[in-house]
Amino acid sequence: MSQSAGPPPAQAALFAAHDRLRSEAIAWLEASKVPLKGVGDRFLILLAARILQLGTAVQRLCEAGHAAEAQPTARAMVSACVILSYLIDDRNGRALAYRATYRTERRKRITRIEQEMTKAAAAGTEFFVKPEMLAEYKRQEAELTTVEDKAMAILAEKGVVPARLGARSDTFTGLNNEWELFEKMNAVRWYLTYYKDFSDEVHVNANTLYTEMVEQLSGQNNIGAKFEDPLYLLVATAEIIVNTLELVDRAFNLKQDATLKEIDGHIGDALRAFARETGREIGASGPA
8 A cells, every 4th residue: 555755746836836825815814904894794704714714724635645535625615605705795684694594403403303312212212312412402502592682683773684685584595505596696617617526525426436446446445645636626726715805805895906916826827837737728617
């Protein structure tokens, strides 16, 4: 069982450029000192920070030789950026709906635990959640709900109430599914390329077993760092990071176009150099 000691030189150079992007993005966000005037503003910055945190995780996985395994994290970056884009236009109302919807999910989880506990009791079997654990879940949920209710009441007095783009009340967007959200946010390309591709790894679809199949057919079983081609992954994460900064710039009218263009140029040059060195081109929707 052989494992690579480190990335090939071309990958190492690309990883360094991606790390520079990550560092520049963090520094830009910290220096922006945007005024947080409401719950919506806070959620925008929370999402931006989360995207950069996820980008850091992708960076570390790539450096350790696990670019393929970083795809679920990259998908989370895509989702977070689309949500960020969605919140901007009605940020306070949509942020409240975003938070309120996941409060509903907390309650659904507790209800499902109670249902399964009842089934286990009827069958005379031991359930993995003890009554005292369930009581603690309920206590925590009630405590958090009380805090949220007070905050929402204060906002309601100011005319800020949950708002959704669509008609449904059980999703934070009011839309039927993620496809509709991507479509509304003019992010169909992201959905059909990055999001769907990275979803294979999230769900461990058969498509993800290509490398293992090749190894098995050749009589190998290499577990560990593989330093598989990171180009498509880092094209995606770079685009998401830069787009995140552009969304924050637009949301708060920071007028930092020149700075963001420079940041984008650094990583763009590195991606194109890696593509040339490995005999490819980067098109409008990723590497050819």
